[in-house]
Amino acid sequence: MQNKQTEEQVLEILKQFKPEKSEILKALHALQNAHPLHYITEEAITQTARYFKLTTGQVYGVVTYYSMFSVKPRSPFIIRLCKSPVCYMKGSLNLWNYLSQKLLLNENNISSDDLFTLEPSECLGHCEQAPAMMINEQVFTNLSPKKIDQIIDDFKRKYHEK
Amino acid sequence: MKNDFPYISLKNVDKADLTKIENYLHFGGFSAIKQSLGLSADEIIDRIKKAGLRGRGGAGFPTGLKQSFTKTSCEVCLQKYVVCNADEGEPGTFKDRYIMEKNPFAIIEGMIIAAYAIGANKGYIYIRGEYEQAIRTMQAAIDDCYRYDWLGKNIAQSNFSFDIDIYIGAGSYLCGEELTLIESLEGKRGYPRIKPPFPAEKGLWQQPTLINNVETFSHIPFIINEGYEAYACIGTAESKGTKLFCVSGNLKQTGVFELPMGITLRELIYDVCGGMLEGFEFKAALLGGAAGTFVDASFLDVPLAYETLKQKGATLGSGAVMIIDQATNLKDLLINILEFFKHESCGKCVPCRIGTTLIYERCKKAQLLPDDINWLIQQTEYMSRNSLCPLGQSPILPVKSFFTYFNV
Ligand SMILES: Cc1cc2nc3c(=O)[nH]c(=O)nc-3n(C[C@H](O)[C@H](O)[C@H](O)COP(=O)(O)O)c2cc1C
């Protein structure tokens, strides 16, 4: 798989949005989601700035403020595990440790097979079925180590089938 | 427990899939808009005031009053805006997601009526980025409204035009705070603005802006359709209508429940949710989220309403009811909450940036002595006096209530 985003691809995505300031976050989401490694590249930031008539610094400031955006390369799948009060009471810390060991994370929290990035998240708004996590845009609730095994295996299988 | 109350936010969601516009119309959807367009702006606002509707985003500010401020804040202005706050970042809260996924048109209908009342032509729904499903449902609902002429130019053949766009957040609790949300809507970092001016005077792009919570908007069609009397007879003396309670913890049933204001914690836990799960005992509850208050068993019979909780130093907040059982280590839970504030502090003002770290570190001490506890309370008081925005003013709520009821 191609792990890059070309200048043309970035422009193609930006053009879907009106060049108004209230469209910036949407554009950044789209850029990040389209990148195979789920992050916003330096080149994309520069192009975004030009498109919205801002300075590179301003766009960089926006990207680094919001926790859903990354300026570092990540992986095809981003796991966001909730560690807010309800999930915490229901053992999300153990699940964090379980996932870390299962995925053999490196110092950037990326799995040894480069498929998953594990990130902590604040309340995901699914507390009635805690503990909860998201993988990219999908939500998984009532988690247990066994359920996590299934979910991760599923993602791996589907990825390799493609 | 009172069983004879009408559902408002979740009206008819058990009867049909209300994400389909045909079904919403079948149950009389959008009739409140038709009625409103025949009323004057002041008549609408007057009805909202008389209904006693208070904002469901946490602070409980009277909605009609906010509408009249926004309506009258300028003689001639370029533009006014209506913003729906669907950022829902308060831990333990998931009701806005539920309304958006189950009853999207009621929110839009409420926004359209509010816009007509204050004279706005442009609206935004600010949804947190994690709510993929809600974003899709709301976008589809907006598209349907355009197709059926409930949005856009000359709504229902009137002179009134109104557009709505969705805005997608990107993971920041603070962006739920109204002025910070507006900064974020302008495509900037989510740093708070100094209040005043309030959004009603200078909001989005420095124009008058009405900002309300999802649940608040979803109540407006009912008030117009059924009349303010029908609304005002639900609830308590100062908290009218129904409320969505978000119940979580080790209970037989958890989830979002629409109930009249003033239901007690005991009714909620034992009648509505069927009691605690086998092997778990009620120990405490955290009401209103991380920026909420701890309560103990002495609160089981206190009505859950703004004024009754306030009298006892507690808060209803967003409607989060996190039930804590005997198996939970309370101090670890407090540390978890202080870590949340530390993480979400934006760093713009010193009392909050440094304060949230200091209280978190001190709370992690193996043994909290009376001196530590006094110091923690003093620090949060200091933060609440000197922080720029309500985030730094919040840790005092969980910290003070915690040490009022629990010894650790
Ligand atoms: C740190 C912080 C976070 C907030 N988050 C939210 C939120 O996620 N949703 C919301 O409706 N209100 C939130 N509020 C309250 C809003 O500032 C504002 O009071 C509310 O949107 C007004 O709507 P209402 O009058 O309908 O309640 C938050 C406030 C603070 C201080």
Ligand code: FES
């Ligand atoms: S606390 Fe984890 S989803 Fe709310």
